Amino acid sequence: MAAWFRSCVLAMIASTAACKDAPPAASDALDIDAVAADAAIDAVPVDAPKFCDNETRDDTYTPGMVKIGANGYEFKLISSTPAPPQKGNNAWVVQISHPGPVDGATLSVVPFMPDHGHGTAVVAVVTPTTNGTYNLSPVNLFMTGLWSVRINVLDPAAGNAELDHAAFLFCVSS
Numbered sequence: 001m002a003a004w005f006r007s008c009v010l011a012m013i014a015s016t017a018a019c020k021d022a023p024p025a026a027s028d029a030l031d032i033d034a035v036a037a038d039a040a041i042d043a044v045p046v047d048a049p050k051f052c053d054n055e056t057r058d059d060t061y062t063p064g065m066v067k068i069g070a071n072g073y074e075f076k077l078i079s080s081t082p083a084p085p086q087k088g089n090n091a092w093v094v095q096i097s098h099p100g101p102v103d104g105a106t107l108s109v110v111p112f113m114p115d116h117g118h119g120t121a122v123v124a125v126v127t128p129t130t131n132g133t134y135n136l137s138p139v140n141l142f143m144t145g146l147w148s149v150r151i152n153v154l155d156p157a158a159g160n161a162e163l164d165h166a167a168f169l170f171c172v173s174s
């Protein structure tokens with residue numbers, strides 16, 4: 001959001017200045033908490049608790065985040081849609097490298113809730129693109145809570161024996 005619009009909203013909340021086309025002076029917004037302003041803009045209650053607020057075991061989603069498997073494969077989460085991952089179906093793009101991009105890999109995707117001891121019946125379809133990149137969809141996180149999404153690189157020449165794996169940990173509130 002444009003800074004001037006944010007400042008404009010802040011000014012409206014504060015009722016300290018008329019909201020004009022021009023950006024208001026910064027002093028108009030000095031007493032307004034930025035979090036409260038964001039919440040007001042999004043029409044979300046400021047202090048609405050989220051299930052994941054106190055979760056500390058999860059990863060912080062960042063586009064391009066990397067996990068290295070025990071056998072040296074690199075798993076890069078290029079993107080998640082939506083981002084960060086949310087409850088329900090997500091579409092992921094991952095890049096596998098070892099050390100260069102690995103095309104033609106056989107991947108499997110295993111979402112699992114460690115606190116509940118279950119996964120999902122919805123199987124992610126793996127669609128290779130180029131440069132070691134694969135589309136995984138849907139990554140089904142159907143329940144609120146902590147999910148481990150394990151990505152396995154398998155060797156079809158050896159009965160799909162696992163070559164390496166990595167897990168991304170995300171908590172979904174809604």
Ligand SMILES: [Cu+2]
Nearest residue numbers: 113116143145
């Ligand atoms: Cu569960």
